[in-house]
Amino acid sequence: MPEFALIDRLRRRVAARDDVVLGIGDDAALLQPPPGEQLAVTTDTLNVGTHFPAETPPAELGWKTLAVNLSDLAAMGAQPRWCTLSLSLPQDDAAWLDVFADGFFALADAHGIALVGGDTTRGPLSLSVTAIGSVPAGAALRRDGARVGDEIWVTGTPGEAAAALSLWQAGKLDVTRACADPARETLRQRLLRPTPRVDAGLRLRGLAHACVDVSDGLLADLGHVCARSGVGAELRLDALPIPSALRGFVPAQVRPWQFAGGDDYELCFTAAPADRDSVAQALAFAGTEGAVIGRVVAGDRVIVVDPAGQPWQPPRTGYQHFA
């Protein structure tokens, strides 16, 4: 029964939390939710061949599997608490699991989220996490709260992960080892070890009117906010700063990565113009950059305007899976 041995290998590495009454090892975990708070629950799955190629290093898979779920909690303004992991492995490979766990628990421990349950099964490599956080009742950052006149913000430097994916797919980036070139190494890290903006999400409670995490691409994800809020958006093509790691590329490459690339796990949110300084301060306390890239308008379209005032469209919208 290798399944039990693999689960046990993970169990030994779980950090304690007072609100875990009973962790891995029974039919279900028992958890004590905080009084007066609501739960935020999200599930995201990564499959080999679709979301990552087989040569992806296991430590990076461990990190990213959790990161994409923490990013969803961040987008709700939720405090991470507990998670479960369903791990399908083609064979019983304890060495692989240990390295996977290095990445997984590095991020889990940084955010104090406890692994409380899981399932290890035989099958093509697939990683599914359900993450549970909490948020005071009514304080969650939802997609449906954007208001006409809001400023549209995005954290960090979207586009870098898409650039790395593009280079990788073109055979110009070996993601299995560190790159000597610092800019390339930055891109590689951004793709393999995205930083979920958990602290920024917490600090944006009471400031952001609507929020989404950028996983499918900025335009696509902002489109979800607009659809749920019943509004449109107008973005400025030159409002997104070009990070140093992308300065070696021409704008015709960079802009589509920034506006339509995926896998960034930044936060895109809207807030009142009067709160601009408060938002900037909140992001600064969270150690995250942020930029105002446009505004919420009436209507139902998301448009991008170039410096000449002409509409701009990326060659494709939304994130294309690896395979």
Next chain:
Amino acid sequence: MPEFALIDRLRRRVAARDDVVLGIGDDAALLQPPPGEQLAVTTDTLNVGTHFPAETPPAELGWKTLAVNLSDLAAMGAQPRWCTLSLSLPQDDAAWLDVFADGFFALADAHGIALVGGDTTRGPLSLSVTAIGSVPAGAALRRDGARVGDEIWVTGTPGEAAAALSLWQAGKLDVTRACADPARETLRQRLLRPTPRVDAGLRLRGLAHACVDVSDGLLADLGHVCARSGVGAELRLDALPIPSALRGFVPAQVRPWQFAGGDDYELCFTAAPADRDSVAQALAFAGTEGAVIGRVVAGDRVIVVDPAGQPWQPPRTGYQHFA
């Protein structure tokens, strides 16, 4: 973006619950936990080729994917509340999804559990559910509470699912359609549409000292209870009634199915002998049969004794996956 269309197809079928503040469609679901209760959280995954063969009908997969998780909540004595579904599909197939949903929601609606989130991805067929229930603080049925002298109970008729699997693997049972023979049809249903003993679990709160669901086989799962409780168990080979659907087989076939087969999703639990009538009544109210099959003893071994007083061992212990 077929992913969004598939999720939307499921969202339309979710029954409302007052404690779902925000369901499918945001970065995470928002849920209102009941005051004073603890959460029970479990994750189980079914992979094609490992847990089920490709020809398994989708409606049965929908049912069983949820059933195996509800069974874990039942074994904790937890009230089902919410679940998430991660669904990996080899292609975008709305017709398949609709039939899958027929089975999934038939069981979900019967137990009032709401699907609150999910992820549909491209990949080999794989189904992962995380189920969340609640239980008053301290009332959960755990694996670690068995006491020397307890009677060991099992609900229902374990062995039927293993019989069906055995017949299927031998080419003697077509699981893709109803069988004309009523006994065979009973076996087929038991494998494909197991009944999670949710009501029995709820009624056993305060009566059962320890509980586990029988998914890997009665001896294997009772072994987990004994290991966690620091006790041994002595079972009587003839204490398990042979259900009518298994009367056409010789005891040498039936006993291994009953004691070492998997996929039954019955409950195995221990209770004080003085509570025998109360337990019997609780099971009767839950509409579930039950039998005392042995007792908890000092030590750390699980043994089975035949009517002649000789130790009996199944040819194999524990559940063997389909492939």
